[in-house]
Amino acid sequence: MTPQQCLLIGNSRWHWADRAHASRWLFRHTDPLVEPLPKTSTPDRWAAVGKIPAALSQHADQQLLLDQVPLKDAPPWLGIDRALAGWGAWLRSGGGEGVCVVDAGTVLSLTRVTAAGCFGGGWLCAGLRLQLQAMGEGTAALPALGPDGPCLDPCPTFPAETASAMTQGVLQSLLGLIHGAQLRCPGPVWLCGGDAPLLFPELKARGVEVQHTPNLVMETFVDLVS
Numbered sequence: 001m002t003p004q005q006c007l008l009i010g011n012s013r014w015h016w017a018d019r020a021h022a023s024r025w026l027f028r029h030t031d032p033l034v035e036p037l038p039k040t041s042t043p044d045r046w047a048a049v050g051k052i053p054a055a056l057s058q059h060a061d062q063q064l065l066l067d068q069v070p071l072k073d074a075p076p077w078l079g080i081d082r083a084l085a086g087w088g089a090w091l092r093s094g095g096g097e098g099v100c101v102v103d104a105g106t107v108l109s110l111t112r113v114t115a116a117g118c119f120g121g122g123w124l125c126a127g128l129r130l131q132l133q134a135m136g137e138g139t140a141a142l143p144a145l146g147p148d149g150p151c152l153d154p155c156p157t158f159p160a161e162t163a164s165a166m167t168q169g170v171l172q173s174l175l176g177l178i179h180g181a182q183l184r185c186p187g188p189v190w191l192c193g194g195d196a197p198l199l200f201p202e203l204k205a206r207g208v209e210v211q212h213t214p215n216l217v218m219e220t221f222v223d224l225v226s
């Protein structure tokens, strides 16, 4: 049976791909479902880098595993989201040049794939929300920023107000990391993940060659299993 629903469990959200019969895939992101999962929410194929609910562990035969992603030289500990994004970007770029993928999720992962399609290492850094959360939890004076996420309303480059200074600081740290990677590894950066819409215009404004592909991980997932 060809799959109609696929799920990737991230560390913040669950990423879904759905289609009805042969129609095109639709992508959405939800908060994690809480146990007990309704029977109707067992996807045809699933993968995880986040916590796996007991109900899904019972469907191990439907799990997409790292060794089923054709990225060469992937070490056994590599997150399957990184393998999917890396391999997907390499294929989309024609399969003949090295690529650099940034998945701006809970953790911002930067994954290099060589021109030969081999895993080429990368960088990991706490993502936007996690950095803000760490500052709030690890200090006496810094605020916990609200559940609606950081407010990125236009503000001065060097804000006086604490919450804006935290947000600007984190944003600049991520932009600097991506910019620095591109200087070391020239070529377009493939960008996906929950914070990609925030980072994309800022990277373009800095002259970074960036390809925003919001559903890169799940598009690669469904290409692989369909």
Ligand SMILES: Nc1ncnc2c1ncn2[C@@H]1O[C@H](COP(=O)(O)OP(=O)(O)O)[C@@H](O)[C@H]1O
Residues within 6 Å of the ligand: 009, 010, 011, 012, 013, 014, 029, 104, 105, 106, 107, 127, 128, 129, 130, 149, 193, 194, 195
């Ligand atoms: N509803 C949300 N829940 C959590 N993070 C969100 C949400 N909406 C946007 N984000 C942003 O997306 C980032 C997480 O990206 P996402 O791709 O959902 O992560 P993961 O794949 O690790 O689950 C956070 O840093 C946060 O700033």
Ligand SMILES: CC(C)(COP(=O)(O)O)[C@@H](O)C(=O)NCCC(=O)O
Residues within 6 Å of the ligand: 009, 010, 011, 012, 049, 050, 077, 078, 079, 080, 081, 082, 103, 105, 106, 107, 108, 109, 124
């Ligand atoms: C780096 C990650 C935590 C990113 O997960 P995410 O933020 O997308 O939920 C995940 O890909 C992971 O657990 N990787 C295993 C270690 C590695 O890739 O080296």
